[in-house]
Amino acid sequence: MDRHDDFREFVLARQQGLMRTAYLLTGDAHLAEDLLQSVLIKVARRWSKLSGDGSPEAYTRKALVNQYISWKRRPQREVLSADLPEHGTCHDDAALQRIMLRQALAKLAPRQRAVIVLRFWEDLTEAQTAEALGCAPGTVKSQAHRALARLRALAPELAYLLNDPEIVEVAR
Structure with missing residues (x-):
């Protein structure tokens, strides 16, 4: 071996x-x-x-x-380039939502983006996210809260995704 x-x-x-x-x-x-x-x-x-x-x-x-x-x-x-594709291209709503969300994520600070990715896509707990980032769980909470607020401001058209009670509760 x-x-x-x-x-x-x-x-x-x-x-x-x-x-x-x-x-x-x-x-x-x-x-x-x-x-x-x-x-x-x-x-x-x-x-x-x-x-x-x-x-x-x-x-x-x-x-x-x-x-x-x-x-x-x-x-x-x-x-x-973070511009949307040209209008001649046909995309379904889900693809456009992913593009808009990706653009909004790109505008977050690196640590905020890392918190969002680890908490909501990787589904890590606050403690696991804090360990991965080398910070306190309270920092994860505050970074998630600020990142979600920033995403709501950057992409109001995706507010229904960001107002999901489960996501809001996790960020508190």
Whole structure:
């Protein structure tokens, strides 16, 4: 058995979930791939310690968030367009809602976006989100509350999604 077999199994089992998290953080499939690849390289280097702890997924998720925030702090060389597709293209309502939500998420501060992704898409508890972000659960609550308020202001047409009682209750 190769010493990297456990790591390969971990990646194969969690790759889709980690890629989804990376995509939701970055909003771009190519950047998400780059983010996940750079994080998995770091995880592979520390695998012997991580696999013994029993929490490689939590470490990997935290590394994704930290690397994403670190990337956002660097000056960007490319300017990505956040404009809606041209009117000649036919999209259903769900696709347009996803585009609008993605645009609004892109305007959040990196930590707010990370809180929204981890709490509502990854369905982590406040404690798990706090652990992944390296902050207190109260900070997660306040960041979620501010992020949802900002999303309501940025995308009022999606208010019905953001006024879901379950989401509002979780953010309090």
